[in-house]
Amino acid sequence: MPSTSMETEQSPIIRLRKITRRFPGVTAVAEVDLDIYPGEVHVVAGENGAGKSTLMRILYQVERPDAGQIYLNGEPLSFHGPHYARALGVAMVHQEFALAPHLSVAENLFLGREPLRFGFIRRRRELAEARRLLEQVGLDLDPRRLVASLSVAEQQLVEIARAISFNARVLILDEPTATLTEQEIARLFEVIRQLTAQGVAVLYISHRLDEIFQIADRVTVMRDGRVVATLPLAELSEQKLVQLMVGRAITNLYPRPETHPGPVLLRVEGLSRRGLLHDCSFEVHAGEILGLAGLIGAGRSELARAVCGADPIDSGRILLDGHELHIRRPADAIRAGLAYVTEDRKREGLALDLGVDQNITLASLPARLGLLLLRRERSVALHACQRLNIRTPSVRRKVRLLSGGNQQKVVVARWLETQARVIFFDEPARGIDVGAKAEMFALIGRLASEGRAIVLISSYLPELLNMCDRIAVMREGRIVGTLSRGQFSEERIIALATGASEVTIP
Amino acid sequence: MKESLSRNVANEPGAEAGLSWRRLVPTQISDLISQFAAAGALIIICIALSIASPVFLTLYNLFNIVSQTAVTAIIALGMTFVIITAGIDLSVGSVAALAGVLGVKMMVDLGLSWPLAVLGGTLVGGLAGLANGLLITRARLAPFIATLGMMSVARGLVNIITGATAVFGVPDSFRLLGQGMIDGVPIPLITLIVLAVAAHLLLSRTRLGRYTYAIGSNEEAARLAGIRVSAYLVAVYVLQGLLAGFGGMVAMSRVASGQPNFGDGLELDVIAAAVIGGCSLFGGQGTILGTLIGAFLMAVIRNGAVLLNIDTFTQSVIIGVIIWLAVIWDQFRRRRFAESTR
The missing domain is CATH 3.40.50.300 (P-loop containing nucleotide triphosphate hydrolases)
Structure with a gap:
């Protein structure tokens, strides 16, 4: 396992400085500084919504930061999208895989950059290369098999094989174990260790404590879009990590309702x-x-x-x-x-092309002998809008055109009508x-x-x-x-x- | 409880506060334009044709247009429902032929009176629609596949039954349905108007109609809202079958015989009418009025082409271009809507 002293010996391959990304109503990532060193497994931990995934998407250039600078080997990077990131050696395996299920493993590995001769795909070359890559991730299977026939864990390893085939120096794994069994996780960890031994930096997003303590060299904890701490694993206990993830005294952001539970x-x-x-x-x-x-x-x-x-x-x-x-x-x-x-x-939830009124009454259509009572529907909708403060210029407006909050209230209104x-x-x-x-x-x-x-x-x-x-x-x-x-x-x-x-x- | 709640709120002052009707206007205009883009085209072409040809605006010619397009339009009423559910029915032409020929045989071979035979033929169409609906909801076939199969099956059956030859010997009174007049107005026109009004009410004023839109807009949301999606889908395909069967009877009446090769390619005209009239193949959108306009737009163009001595091949090109334009317009409108949500 690489020692933490490499911080002083090596220079970081990736440096993030003051990275900020805002979404309407929320700052997903706020002034994040982060250094990633070659050969380390760097876990980014935090609760759901802490900004981990957004930060990784910025690094992979899927998401453009509103402010801040990314340095690769000390050089400032400009933003050109995931193709550019990949060309520079940054690869990402998403939570949902991006493989074409009806193509073979080999075809997927080389999708978009098939080895060609006179315009024809060099199939034997493709297969040989694919075997070599699969071996690298410890996957023993025929590259001619269709991706659809693979288990989720195998598909994930194929994704990783594809990622490293771009000569990735930085590999981002977004909650890779969410759907894996214990043995599959163990195998994944083995592959990760092999990669780091070759100098690849692995960024590993997780909020599972047991995993973090198994695989991490260093841990960065995020909360509410900010980095709370970056520490070598040796300086962390489970207890301390949980405290860092939770952090705040429980504030009263949400009005505690007056409830009187009955039977x-x-x-x-x-x-x-x-x-x-x-x-x-x-x-x-x-x-x-x-x-x-x-x-x-x-x-x-x-x-x-x-x-x-x-x-x-x-x-x-x-x-x-x-x-x-x-x-x-x-x-x-x-x-x-x-x-x-x-x-x-x-x-x-919603029939987006139908009106606010029609969505509200979808589960409780006012009708007599099969005939809709349109005036009644309208008044029901008006009163629901009034009661739940649904802001729409008209109850007939297509739900597609409302804001997320108002759309959500339309769904709630529907169920109150039932x-x-x-x-x-x-x-x-x-x-x-x-x-x-x-x-x-x-x-x-x-x-x-x-x-x-x-x-x-x-x-x-x-x-x-x-x-x-x-x-x-x-x-x-x-x-x-x-x-x-x-x-x-x-x-x-x-x-x-x-x-x-x-x-x-x- | 809902009742009392509504009343409570209604009694509150400013029950309509927060709903500004002024901001509605842009949406409404955009909706109107899209709804009547085809109507505008129809009117412009009619004006142009009445200038270009003295024959066009005669009552005789107009009734001729109506009679020729009535069958297409009647079947397209059902297609409107089908397409709004995000489905398609390719079998309507074959089913119309099968239903029409069987209806004719009920008169010729069984001696049924023509109104009973029309009912019988219509029900044959309904059975075919039921089969389509069950294939789609029970066997989980895509509507395209289910009805593609039915198109072939129905066409095969009608040729087996007739030996691929026309059936003659219908009573004269049967001609009334497709060729008759009441006070100088063609009966197919009256029939079409009655059916169109009924279809419009069905689509806009009943549960079936509302759920048709809901299923096409978001099938899963409809299911979770407690709608029995399968039952309503079957109902929609049965409705389409009934209309195809009835349309087949009208068509047979127009030629006073049972024609097994009737309706070859009719499904494409029917789908085109609905699409030109604003139905979206992705579901959730479409109106009866729009479909009627689409059907008549095609009929008027064909009629005008005949009056102006434009050959059928050129007509075909024109119709194709109009289909493109109608759908491009529709997508343009959609994109603008999508953007305005931001």
Whole structure:
């Protein structure tokens, strides 16, 4: 393992100075300084939304920084996009892979730069080169196989092989283990160590504590777009790392709603869906806000979707007011009084080409004998806009033209019209600006205080800690713990969600 | 609870505050222009033709246009629904032939009265549409593939049934449907108007219509909103089948026989009418009025070409260019909308 003293011996291959990137309503990356040395595994850690991915996208020149300078081997870089970054030896493996599934491994490796002779692809040359590259990442498979037939881990190694085939000196891996098994992770780590032994600098984004302590040479912790600290691993303990990631005293960004939980309204018993959900049980009281915490992929959305009939379940019972519900499709859940405000409003929530009014009434069309009551629809929509403060010049405006926050409110308005008594909010604040966020959370609090049961899914812990009466933590499709308000701490939740031994904060 | 809530809010002062109608105007104008770009073209071409040819603006010629395009337009009413769901139906021409020929045979071989035979033929079309709908929702075939297969199957069946020869011997009264007049107005025109009004109401005023748009705009969102997407998709393809079957009967009445080779390539005219009239093949967009305008635009151009002695090949070129222009316009409008969200 390279020693940390190389800082003094070697000059950094990459230097970031005062890098800043703003998005509407939020500064994703703020004045970040970062030095990356050849041959090190440099982990960038932080909570979801801390700015890790944005920073990496800036380095790979997908995202243009608003301010700041990147130096490669001491030379200032201009911005030309990912092609330029790759030509300079900076490669990135994204969370979602960019391979063409219907082409072979070899074809994918050389896509866009096939070895040619007289305009024909030199297939034998291509295959030989591909074998050499695969060997380099420790992947023993026939390069003629189609990418679609590979496992996720194999595809990832193919991606890495492609990245290093550009003679990458800096390799960026964005949460590479999200979908891998233990053995696959071990193999990936081996490949990473081989690469660093050859002098490649590996930038590794992660928020999994166990991994960080296995692979990192140095760790940079980001929070709210800023670098909090860069430390050699030797100077870090799990406890200290968690403290750095969490950092702030829990501030009151979110209005703590006045909730008065009543009797149990929704009870879910032993809900399972093969490969995704394992024996999930929880209950929500009327007037209560239950948080669902966990890492991305822990099964929170899957649980909400299963309860609300969007996905089939293999076993388990769902009871509302003590009566068992038989939910086979979303319509059944809606009729029973459940609602699911989806995470991805554009893909799953809104009919973007329809009007505000038509989106609001989509799940509760006022109709008599099949004929729409258009005047009634209009008044329902007007009142919903008024009540939720949806800002639109007209209720007939296409939803596509509204801001993210207003779009989100349109989705919520739709579910309020169905008289839902239990509402699942899946990342309700994602992609909306700060003002709209505060409004959204105030609204959620109001809905709970009116006696509805709320299940709030969020990857941003401060949201959950402030809003919720209780928090259930999920990991790998299971509910691994439920905390009541007195037991709330970010450290405890992160420990449950990552499976790290619990960190006790003095 | 919803009721009382609405009333509460309605009683609050300034219930409409925050909704400024002035800012709506640009959108509305842009919508109007796009809706009636085809209408504008239609009017301009009509004016030009009435100047260029003294025959064009005669009642005889106008009714002739209507009678010729009625079948296409009737079937295109159904295509509007199909395309709004982001689907397509390539089988309408073959299904019209199959339904029309079977309807004719119900009169000739079974001695059914013509209104019953028309009903029978229409139902045959509906059955074909049901098959399309089930292939799409149950067998999960892409609409293009499901209806491509049906196009071939229906055409094959009608040729097997007839031995690929025309069926004659329909009662004279059957001619009424396609050739008759009421007070000098062609019956196909009256039929088309009635069906178009019904289709318009169905599309704009009923659940089926609203869900048609919702499914085409975002199928997953529609499903999560509790809409039984499969059932509504089947209904839409059945509707298309019924209209194709009825259109087939009108067409057979116009020639007073059962023609197994009728409607070859008709699906392309029908789709073109819908697309020129503003239906988006990506779904979620389209109107009955637009489709009618599209159908008549093509009919008027063909008619004008005949009056001005332009050959059919040149007509074909003109129609193709108009399809391009209509869709380019549509995309241009969409891009402007997309940008204005920023």
